[in-house]
Amino acid sequence: MQLTEVRTQKEIRAFHQVPRIIYRHDKNWISHLESDIEATFDPGKNPLFQSGEAIRWVLHDHGGQPIGRGAAFVNEQLAHTFDQPTGGLGVFECLNEGKAAFKM
DSSP states (O other): OEEEEOOSHHHHHHHHHHHHHHTTTOTTOOOOOHHHHHHHTOTTTOGGGGSEEEEEEEEEOTTSOEEEEEEEEEEHHHHHHHTSOOEEEEEEEEOSOHHHHHHO
8 A cells, every 4th residue: 555645636636435335325314515525625715725735645555556645734822822843634534454554
């Protein structure tokens, strides 16, 4: 398994493909709008980037198929309040497989 930081258009497409793979057999699942997801990671559209940053990843299996995704956020303003880096995991989705989850 390979964990890759999302930096290119190809990786952005893989990031959006993950939930379609995971939930493809769930008849009740409805995909988020890619534009809404991308706005979350756009400093020009998300005011939280004024005091923080985010990074996101895609997990690929040995054949290159995307099988998981994640994103972490840090808020520098809160870091000063709590005297430590403060943030959270904002996105976490992967196949129902322990090895994939622990790799994330």
